[in-house]
Amino acid sequence: MSTHSHWMQNLPTHNPLNKDLIADAVVVGAGIAGLSTAYQLVKAGLSVVVLERDQIGSGETPRSSAQVTASLDFLYQELVTIHGREATRLIYQSHTAAIAEMERMVQTEQLDCDFRRVSGHLVPAPGDDATVQKEASVHRGLGFDTRLSTPPAWVKGFAESLEYPQQGQVDPLQYLLGLAKAIEKHGGLIYGSSPVLSYTGDHVVTEQGHTVHANHVVITTNAVVSEHGKYSFRLTPYRTYMVSLKLTEQIEPVLFYDTSDPYFYVRPDGDMLLVGGADHRTGEPADPKERWQTIESWARAHFPVGERLEQWSGQVFNSADGIAFLGKTGDIYVITGDTGNGLTHATIGSMIIRDQVLGQENPWIEVYRPDRFPRGNYRAWIKDAGRSIGHVFDWFKKSAEVQNLQPGQGCIVRQGLSKCAVHRDEKGELHAVGAMCTHLGCEVSWNGAEHTWDCPCHGSRFASDGTVLTGPARAPLAKLEHPEKLELK
Numbered sequence: 001m002s003t004h005s006h007w008m009q010n011l012p013t014h015n016p017l018n019k020d021l022i023a024d025a026v027v028v029g030a031g032i033a034g035l036s037t038a039y040q041l042v043k044a045g046l047s048v049v050v051l052e053r054d055q056i057g058s059g060e061t062p063r064s065s066a067q068v069t070a071s072l073d074f075l076y077q078e079l080v081t082i083h084g085r086e087a088t089r090l091i092y093q094s095h096t097a098a099i100a101e102m103e104r105m106v107q108t109e110q111l112d113c114d115f116r117r118v119s120g121h122l123v124p125a126p127g128d129d130a131t132v133q134k135e136a137s138v139h140r141g142l143g144f145d146t147r148l149s150t151p152p153a154w155v156k157g158f159a160e161s162l163e164y165p166q167q168g169q170v171d172p173l174q175y176l177l178g179l180a181k182a183i184e185k186h187g188g189l190i191y192g193s194s195p196v197l198s199y200t201g202d203h204v205v206t207e208q209g210h211t212v213h214a215n216h217v218v219i220t221t222n223a224v225v226s227e228h229g230k231y232s233f234r235l236t237p238y239r240t241y242m243v244s245l246k247l248t249e250q251i252e253p254v255l256f257y258d259t260s261d262p263y264f265y266v267r268p269d270g271d272m273l274l275v276g277g278a279d280h281r282t283g284e285p286a287d288p289k290e291r292w293q294t295i296e297s298w299a300r301a302h303f304p305v306g307e308r309l310e311q312w313s314g315q316v317f318n319s320a321d322g323i324a325f326l327g328k329t330g331d332i333y334v335i336t337g338d339t340g341n342g343l344t345h346a347t348i349g350s351m352i353i354r355d356q357v358l359g360q361e362n363p364w365i366e367v368y369r370p371d372r373f374p375r376g377n378y379r380a381w382i383k384d385a386g387r388s389i390g391h392v393f394d395w396f397k398k399s400a401e402v403q404n405l406q407p408g409q410g411c412i413v414r415q416g417l418s419k420c421a422v423h424r425d426e427k428g429e430l431h432a433v434g435a436m437c438t439h440l441g442c443e444v445s446w447n448g449a450e451h452t453w454d455c456p457c458h459g460s461r462f463a464s465d466g467t468v469l470t471g472p473a474r475a476p477l478a479k480l481e482h483p484e485k486l487e488l489k
């Protein structure tokens, strides 16, 4: 079974950086967080260099369902308990402002990315109507622009919903490509195939050994690379799954999210419905086929859909207090901890960083402060951190048998005191890399959906040949020669 994100396609490439440069700002990572920030800074008149490890669109942004919404992973009734009423108002206001900012950028730069305003509906999980009612009452108390409503007639099984009017949806890859063009049009420079290996507050150094000196260093690599545990202990990585299904009726574009945990999320794109959910902690056992089937069955029960066309998965990093870490910390700037709402969080982060760079006031700086400890929700945070620490003991788990490995599968095999991560490709050939994550040493596990080695502790991910795909790890898994010998043992 192959995975293919709905939005992915062959893209124009950017050349690697081949000399040292001086700029006002250097942005590391060209996903939505990096390109939104670079755009804000070039528009403010700064000289900006963007350095991307691979190419635009190689991160999580084009795996997104690309709902642009103020309906968050955490319900506002939870956010009020964690952050208090005033901060919760600011959170809602900032996400609503992010939707407007994305629309403004689309219009100003004429980005051809199918951005449109749509309604969003929070619908109850079976028997959970009281949660939607309570959420509506919390919204009323906080003065939000939402209302109890009836979902459209073509949706089955939900009597009532909480409607968020004037949300958005977008083609995330076209949005990135449009932003990149706009940045270059306004004088910014973008380099691909230029992984950044180290940075401080006034320069970054690429793998090829080139340095960009800058007054402002912005790290937007999704998981912050090379962070010495600062964020990895405050974020929990989750895999989330998506399918696209053929619509059997014409429907108007509307977003849906339900109150189950993990929750399902839905957005249409032309004659297809994109449906996601079935999340689980990265690196923990899961059968991807079952996850996709769970989503498809749920979608069939509620929406007019036919055959499944695509399936894929991706990763989100959840904070324990439901919002991202955005802005200046020490002498650098970061955007991380998307918590499932990465498009709006990235846009909020880009506006905060612009204002901090320019020395302007911004009402959201304190709420999203990146050096905060997760507010309120300490129990959840300690539980998540404990689960990460528990994975250190995976090292003592039993070794698997390479002989039983089918094409497309991977397993961990003990070899003396060390362990190997062994994968059999579709042609039947074996490949082996070291099983110890190069971040802080947890044991990686096989991701059967995307054919990668994923670390359950802080979400680093590696290709089957050991190359780093997602931080916080920077170094690849060690490649082991002659894996076929493992089969003979």
Ligand SMILES: Cc1cc2nc3c(=O)[nH]c(=O)nc-3n(C[C@H](O)[C@H](O)[C@H](O)COP(=O)(O)OP(=O)(O)OC[C@H]3O[C@@H](n4cnc5c(N)ncnc54)[C@H](O)[C@@H]3O)c2cc1C
Binding pocket: 028, 029, 030, 031, 032, 033, 034, 051, 052, 053, 054, 055, 056, 057, 058, 059, 060, 061, 062, 063, 064, 065, 066, 067, 068, 069, 194, 195, 196, 197, 220, 221, 222, 225, 240, 241, 242, 276, 313, 314, 315, 316, 335, 338, 339, 340, 341, 342, 343, 344, 345, 346, 471
């Ligand atoms: C299935 C799925 C559905 C989602 N649905 C939604 C949704 O509906 N709405 C929403 O708001 N959010 C959603 N999200 C979350 C959202 O897509 C992400 O949070 C967001 O795209 C992350 O953007 P980013 O720029 O931080 O990271 P990325 O897009 O991952 O970009 C980071 C970039 O940094 C580069 N990089 C990494 N390391 C280095 C280095 N050392 N040097 C240089 N470059 C480096 C990477 O190659 C990558 O291109 C979803 C996510 C998934 C997986």
Ligand code: FES
Binding pocket: 232, 437, 438, 439, 440, 441, 442, 455, 456, 457, 458, 459, 460, 471, 472, 473
């Ligand atoms: S990501 Fe931290 S140990 Fe693997």
